[in-house]
Amino acid sequence: VIVQTNIFTRPYYSGTVTINKYFYDYQKEETQENSIIFYENTYIQNSGVSYTSKEKFDITSTLDGEITEIIDNEILGKTIKIKHQNDIISTYQCVESTSLNQGDYVLRGQKIATSGTCPLYNDNYNLHFEISYQGKLINPELYYDKTTDELQA
Secondary structure, three states: OOOOOOEOOOOEOOOOOEEEEOOOOOOOHHHHHHHEEEEOOEEEEOOOEEEEEOOOOEEEOOOOEEEEEEEEEOOOEEEEEEEEOOOEEEEEEEEEEOOOOOOOEEOOOOEEEEEEEEOOEEEEEEEEEEEEEOOEEEOHHHOOOOEHHHOOO
């Protein structure tokens, strides 16, 4: 049996998770309204997808990779960045807790953290998730269950 590890998975397994804010795509007017974040009297274009649930949920790595950064941010909570092959970086924000450290190698589907809360998203438990490919942010929702070879910057 051959297992492909270059297929994107969602960054969670819970069936209670829904999308709170969509990825802002300047070419798709129909999703732009639900892609804007209003914080401290400022409108911000959402640079990833924000997932939410009334219950805490496990956050998983979307691909195999190395944790390059774990930082605390006043607005976005704890942030974890993972570098993957093919110039792909995934970023997980609003994370409550993790037992991992910078330099750890994680596998696709491995639990890396627990969802949390942060001032930017003030309802329920959240995960703000971004994928960067060749330095450009892309919409994660377009690539779940696809291979890294199908990415388009």
